[in-house]
Amino acid sequence: MKSVEALAASLAALTPDELAELLDARRVHGDTRRRTGPGPQSLDELAQRLLEDRSVGDAVGRLTAPGLQLLSAAVWLAARRHGALMPQPYWTPLEPSSRPVATEALLEFLAGDDQALRAAAERVLTELQRLALVLPADAPPDAPPDAEELALPGFVHRHLAEAMGLSRPAAQLMTEAFNAPEVHRIAAGLDLPSNRNRETAQAAVVAALGDRERMRSLIAGAPPDVAEMLQLLVQGPPLLRTHCFVPLGGYHYGAATKYQLRPGGSGDPATDWLAEHGMLVPVGPDLVELPYEVLDAAAGGRITARFDPEPPVLATGVRPVPEALPEARAAAASASRRMELLLAACAAAPPGIRKSGGLAVRDTRRLAKAIEAPEEQTRLWLDLAYNADLLGDHQEVPDGPAPRGRSRRAAVPSAPLRLLPTARYDDWLSRSPAERLVPVVATWAVIPEVLTWWPEYREETPVALVAPQDREAVPLRRELLRALASLPPGEGLGPVAAFAAETLEELVRLVGWHSPGLVTLDEDGLGRVLETLLEAEQLGVLAHGRPSPLGEAVLALLETDAADWFPCVPGVAAKDGDAYAGPLRLLREACAALLPPPQRTARFQADLTAVAAGAPSAALAELMGSAADRESEGHAVVWRFSAGSVRRALDAGMSADDLLAALREASEGALPQPLEYLVKDTGRTHGRVRVVRSACCIRSDDEALVLELSKTRVLAKLGLRRIAPTVLISTHSPSATLEALRAAGYAPVLEAESGVTVVERAPGTRAEQRMPDYDRMRRNRGRV
Incomplete structure (x- = not known):
């Protein structure tokens, strides 16, 4: 019976609940994102879908180490029983039932005589059968009645053949490495009878190598x-660097390269002896492999597959830690504030984007100074803001019509590309600090890149605005949070920067058990893990080396398929992400728990300062920012009033009375007299100097003041000329004249031709939003 038919029959025996669990575990419904047309309409179609390489590969990629080890052992036993799987095009179908494996042999290969290990292997096998990754197979006609056999999907045979770490059979190695003369030479070295046929000679060599005695x-x-070298190879890996073989026909190496023994030997008698007797077979340039038969004989027939049914335990560095909430609260508050400062700095002075991509280092350093953070952290906030669609690239359109036809006029140079806040920024700025943090953390969770990781093989200087393209970044975040969440309550690993090397390696091994092949123990792998943890700590996702409540909410979001839809990020828009209402609700609640409601009032003091005991609301921050200078950040925000800062508010169109009324409304008590005197005095002098917006007149009802301006040396660059007792003209533009007068200590205002005071406001240019609508994309792809 073919495997599709056998699988369809086993599906028919399932209850509706069991079938629903299988469809959910194999993500059959979720496969519509990469497919068009209806889903499977019958059990036969479902069985075919479950056996497709794409479906099997997705399920295998989500297995833990014991499941992958069991499948790899079964593939290895299949190769031992049916011969190595010969290379073939990927579109060539492989019938799973043609390569069955005895269940008893598989369990013995995994567990030997260890009954506890055998019970664990049986549990893993049952789970793989439930997932339809291990299929039923018909036993041979002459097999005992209780002999059970299993089959594996074709994808497993093709892609897990070498995952065991054991050497391959001699027949496979010799077929790929040698032509007939070398096979006959090895047969002669083993004192085997001479035979002209290459297949017969190779079969004799394989039989001799398989004879343990x-x-x-x-x-x-x-x-x-020789014996000492064999013992080292038995301990693993069964590979050795040596020069005892050379390629035929010169020094060309390729996929189909054939080898011969090096004339005159390699200079190492032990490796030469092993090569001459077929115990070392070339598998690459100066690389040989010990065949399984020799490995089996040298190990005394006691070879078992590696099987780790239980995950490693974090032990090094685990200790009782304080409550995670205070540290996470401080990190989250810092992240929210630095993002606010970064976006404000980009709005005030948009940095330029290089033609080769990324942000110039000088602009990154300027922004780092503005938000008081190191450069690598500044790059993190820039990338998060950009991918959360709070920042975007913008290019000014040149004025005037474009030249038509074959105009000889010189081409108008294009305006530089700048980094500006998008239209989404204004809505973000109106929210509370907790609501602002939600899209930032959600972006970090689903972005496919470890943003602060810059490996050494990237020779260029680290820059911000990198293209996210690391597909393993999101699974790495998820598995690291899972691993740290397994720590007992009240225990953690401490600050990430203080992790010992042993602690980091144990964490990598635990992640590797949950997701084999995701991360390695080399320098690059450990570096990616460390940077991922540091990023999580800066956002408040980790605290004291364990997930905070915010980290638990992030893990809940990562358990969904939210990352599959990047660059769409759930939680960025006010109404998107309905498919993840539960995880997003947890994320918003966690942010609200970390960041208290914003302060809507401040305490004004006689020394012309105002203090807000916490993060200010958007309205309070806008009011205070217009009339005072921010002096300090932290748990409390301090502003200081001065004549210059008050003039700034008056220049924006407020009168002294309006400003005092707004400050009284924002004050926790009565305004101190020094502040009222400062505002009223500045208001009395404000506007005494009037700048006319015709290129460019200065007028004032105070003739003595006009005379003073015409004689002031610091204003000589304006070329002022008195044309009337109350009127001066300037050779500079109105904006330059205003700037020079203010720098000299005066308080002019801009006046229109009609005599009405012009309220000066900074231009509010915004970049276009790039992120597509989240729910609309899901509906278009049939996932809701």
Whole structure:
């Protein structure tokens, strides 16, 4: 019976609940994102869908180490029983039932005589059968009644053949490495009868290598260094660098390269002896492999597959830690404030984007100074703001019509590309600090890049605005949070920067058990893990080396398929992400718990300062920012009033009375007299100097003041000329004249031709939003 038919029959025996669990576990419904047309309409179609390489590969990629180890062991046993799987085009179908494996042999290979290990292997096997990754197979006609066999999907045979870490059979290695003359030469070295046929000679060599007694006797009479070298290869890996083989026809290496023994030997008698007797077979340039038969004989037939049914335990560095909430609250508050400062700095002085991509280092340093953060952290906030669609690139359109036809006029140079806040920024700015943090954290969760990781092989200088393209970044975040969430309550690993090397390695091994192949123990792998943890700590996702309540909410979001829809980020828009209402609700609640409601009032003091005991609301921050200078950040925000700062509010169109009324409304008590005197005095002098917006007149009803201006040396660059007792003209533009007068200590205002005071406001240019509508994309792809 073919595997599709056998699988369809086993599906028919499932209850509706069991079938629903299988469809959910294999993500059959979720596969519509990459497909068009209806889903499977019958059990036969469902069985075919479950056996497709794409579906099997997705399920295998989500297995833990014991599941992957069991499948790899089954593939290895299939190769031992049916021969190595010969290379073939990927579109060539492979019938799983053609390569069955005995269930008893598989369990013995995994557990040996260890009954507890065998029970664990049986549990893993049952789970893989439930996932339809291990299929039923018909036993041979002459098999005992209780002999059970299993089959594996074709994808598993093709992609897990070498995952065991054991050496391959001699027949496969010799077929790929040698032509007939070398096979005959090895047969002669083993004292085998001469045979002209290459297949017969190779079969004799394989049989001789598979004879344990003969191999032991041969090894016993070998040179002394041979036995020692074999023991090292048995301990693993079964690979060795040596020069005892050379490619045929020169020095070209390729996929189909054939090898011969090096004439005159390599200079190492032990490796030369092993090569001449077929115990080392070339698999690459100066690389040889020990065949399984020799490995089996040298190990005394006691080879078992590696099987780790239980995850490693974090032990090094685990200790009782304080409550995570205060530290996470401080980190979250800092992240929200720095993002606010960064966006404000980009709005005030938009940095330029390089033609080669990324932000110039000088602009990154300027922004780092503005938000009081190191450059690497500034790059993190820039990338998060950009991918949360709070920042975007913008290019000014040149004035005037474009030249038509074959105009000889010089081409108008294009305006530089700048980084500006998008239209989404204004809505973001009106929210509370907790609501502002939600899209930032959600973006970090689903962005496919470890933003602060800049490996050494990238020779260029680290820059912000990198293109996210690391597909393993999101799974790495998820598995790291899972691993740290497994710590007992009240225990953690402490600050990430203080992690010991052993702690980091244990964490990597635990992540590797949950998601094999995701991260390695080399320098690059450890660096990616460390930077991921540091990013999480800066956002308040981790505190004291364990997930904070915000980290638990992020993990709940990562358990969904939210990352599959990047660059759409759930939680960025006010109404998007309905498919993740539960995780988003947890994320918003966690942010609200970390960041208290914003302060809507401040305490005004006689020394012309105002203090807000917490993060100010958007309205309070706008009012205070217009009339005072911010002096300090932290748990309390301090502003200081001065004549210059009050003039700034009056220049924006407020009168002294209006400003005092707004400050009284924002005050926790009565305004101190020094502040009222400052505002009223500045208001009395404000506007005494009038700048006319015709290129460019200065007028004032105070003739003495007009005379003073015409004689002031610091204003000489304006070329002022008195044309009337109350009127001066300037050779500079109105904006330049206003700037020079204010720099000299005067308080002019801009006046229109009609005599009406012009309220000066900074231009509010915004970049276009790039992020598509989240729910609309899901509806278009049939996922809701």
